[in-house]
Amino acid sequence: DGGITQSPKYLFRKEGQNVTLSCEQNLNHDAMYWYRQDPGQGLRLIYYSQIVNDFQKGDIAEGYSVSREKKESFPLTVTSAQKNPTAFYLCASSPLAGRGRMRPYEQYFGPGTRLTVT
Amino acid sequence: QKEVEQNSGPLSVPEGAIASLNCTYSDRVSQSFFWYRQYSGKSPELIMSIYSNGDKEDGRFTAQLNKASQYVSLLIRDSQPSDSATYLCAVNMLSDSFQKLVFGTGTRLLVSP
Numbered sequence: 001d002g003g004i005t006q007s008p009k010y011l012f013r014k015e016g017q018n019v020t021l022s023c024e025q026n027l028n029h030d031a032m033y034w035y036r037q038d039p040g041q042g043l044r045l046i047y048y049s050q051i052v053n054d055f056q057k058g059d060i061a062e063g064y065s066v067s068r069e070k071k072e073s074f075p076l077t078v079t080s081a082q083k084n085p086t087a088f089y090l091c092a093s094s095p096l097a098g099r100g101r102m103r104p105y106e107q108y109f110g111p112g113t114r115l116t117v118t
Numbered sequence: 119q120k121e122v123e124q125n126s127g128p129l130s131v132p133e134g135a136i137a138s139l140n141c142t143y144s145d146r147v148s149q150s151f152f153w154y155r156q157y158s159g160k161s162p163e164l165i166m167s168i169y170s171n172g173d174k175e176d177g178r179f180t181a182q183l184n185k186a187s188q189y190v191s192l193l194i195r196d197s198q199p200s201d202s203a204t205y206l207c208a209v210n211m212l213s214d215s216f217q218k219l220v221f222g223t224g225t226r227l228l229v230s231p
Contacts (some may be wrong), residue, residue, distance in 0.1 A: 042122075042206070042223040043162070048216070056216065090161055105150045105210045107219055109161040 003027065004110035006091050011115045013085075021076045021113045023091035030096045032074035033107065034058075034066065036087040043090065049074055050096060078115065085117045121145065122209050124222035132230055137194040139225050141207030144188070150210040150217075151183055151190045156224065157203045166192060197229045 004025040013019045025032065031050045035043040045058030049068040063082025068074050074093075078085045092107040121144045131137045139153075150169055154162035168174045168181040168190065180193040190209075194201055204224040211220050 040223070043221040045218060048218070105217055105219065106152065106164060106167055108164060112161045
């Protein structure tokens with residue numbers, strides 16, 4: 001089955017600790033994204049990557065870091081510099097325009113990781 | 119002005135009725151529009167994509183797009199209690215040579231038995 005997996009589902013950390021959230025996809029999508037969702041707010045883009053070994057900051061990248069060493073994987077590190085890290089984190093992937101029959105820009109989401117920092 | 123606007127709701131409809139969800143967007147050159155369904159505590163699920171003006175039907179769902187009015191809607195026919203969820207509208211917009219999806223904050227739909 002093709003899809004996106006995120007782990008863990010729930011994560012609890014103490015303030016001041018860095019934490020890494022996992023995201024893996026086997027959809028053969030080029031692009032991957034990280035969003036955070038807070039209650040009553042829309043999805044906000046943290047980082048995105050369109051190709052291996054390249055990634056760009058989204059709208060709220062401060063306090064986060066990512067890597068894209070493999071096409072299938074796009075882990076997100078929430079650092080101690082992130083002032084309000086408690087949130088629901090969503091990873092997504094999509095094909096890019098012009099790639100075969102896949103619809104461009106359709107993003108598919110993983111199940112999410114709910115991070116609580118106390 | 120928000121880039122993608124939705125009424126937060128809740129929109130309450132009885133079972134069997136038609137639910138109409140609306141979305142407006144600010145970027146006139148946007149070409150791709152999406153509706154996602156998000157159940158409480160879960161991740162968004164893509165349910166409809168629309169790229170051309172007019173209607174697109176898929177089962178009980180119909181997406182309607184009017185680019186001149188910068189308006190996209192989702193109709194759910196024969197609404198079921200299982201349709202109760204938050205519906206997110208997403209629009210692709212060009213930002214720093216990157217086509218990103220901008221999401222509305224969602225409309226909460228409640229379907230009562």
